[in-house]
Amino acid sequence: MYDVIIIGSGLGGLVCANLLSKKGMRVLVLERQHQPGGCLQSYRRGGMMYDTGLHYVGGLAEGQPLHDIFKELDLLSLPWQRLDADGFDRIMIADREFRFAEGYDNFLETLAKDFPEERESLQRYIQLMQCTDEVWMQQTNAYDYLRSIIRNPLLLSVLSGACLKMELKRDTLPLFTYVHGNAPFIQSSWRLKGDGNMIVRKLTDNFTRLGGKLICDAEVEELVEEQGAIRKAVCKNGQAYQARYFISDAHPSVTLSLVKESQLIKKVYRRRIDNLENTNGMFTAQLLLKPGMVPYFNYNEFLYDGLEAWDGRGYMVSCRVPEDGSTYARQIDILTPMNISECAAWTDSLPMRRGEEYLQFKAQKAQKCVAVAERFLPNLHDYVLEIHTSTPLTYRDYNLSPDGSAYGIRKDAAAPLLTVLSPRTSIPNLLLTGQSLMLHGLHGVTMTAMYTTKEITE
């Protein structure tokens, strides 16, 4: 009998496992995949490691949002590389490049040089980034609010230009998602010198050293409710595990589908969760480059075809830190939002067996990504040795993310009470965690895991 069983070893599940093990609880993590990590796992091709859902993190320096909790999780001991202070993110719109400088004052002064007549708008933007009134921000639409404080449409696009790390949707995105998704990065932005698996290994080592256990290839098929509580998790291979508490890091609708018979979960709650929309997915082209051809760049470049960042058609180009000390890059990722409907022809297919047409479709999309990136990396296509790609189908099939969504349930400023979920369910010993609840990304998921575990420890 365990104290807590956690379903899913994404960042949310692993942070919960760490915090609960530190409190002396016996924790078991069950993961359906062959390796832990969910969106943070890395994969190997031809001797090189590639990440699936990590490019950079914000707010790691002392006094900033992730510092204390990453220190407690021993994640600050990993080799983090601080991005360029004079431009950690660079936004290219209509062939003009704008820089985001580190620190609120530098951020303001740098953009005020490009938009001198908008200094007052920039000051209001910085005040917004420093505000933490979540209730007010949950109910306010980000696009409408930003338009009310920023007159120049180009500046509005520039300020939102690094927002591929959230779903930039005019009619739904709440201001609190926008602020939490941007503010920590302005304080300081960091890349790992190595792959995201380092985070996964560190978190796994931490809690297993304290007596916890991780079992992979263990897909939970049913959470059995008896006499007002979940009593056991039954895996596909027939193994059953018992605990006092159960935390699910799987998508909430996946979690509810595991509770097949329940006296406590009302049909209306199931319908509500199942009907919530999910954010779009992501197309990623991961490039292996010829050695010594493309200098390493210590920032992210965001590119837009037109003037408008809010149409959701931007590209992010990110560079992996060379681990051999070279000043040249070997790996570059190019990301662009993608709805799973673009993959409708292959809906029923399985990974690695989707057929030749799917491979051609992905190759064409990857070529478009390379062509866009050439706006700031001329002749990039001449330096490419290999391209590895993923689509929303990849995330649907590996992580069981409905619709291949990149960031989980879509939050809606017009309906915060419906789309922002509590860790509690109507079954007292079943809790939720993960990116679909409140906030996504490393910052959001870590904070959410802290809320979830408090339901047990306080």
Ligand SMILES: Cc1cc2nc3c(=O)[nH]c(=O)nc-3n(C[C@H](O)[C@H](O)[C@H](O)COP(=O)(O)OP(=O)(O)OC[C@H]3O[C@@H](n4cnc5c(N)ncnc54)[C@H](O)[C@@H]3O)c2cc1C
């Ligand atoms: C392309 C992409 C790029 C990103 N880039 C960044 C970035 O640069 N910075 C940043 O901060 N964030 C980034 N993110 C977001 C970040 O990766 C995620 O918000 C976060 O990792 C999600 O963690 P999670 O624990 O909520 O969910 P997940 O990582 O999805 O984990 C859920 C886990 O549950 C498992 N599971 C599901 N069902 C079951 C079951 N029945 N039984 C057992 N196990 C089950 C899954 O296999 C999975 O391992 C990115 C995301 C994507 C998709």
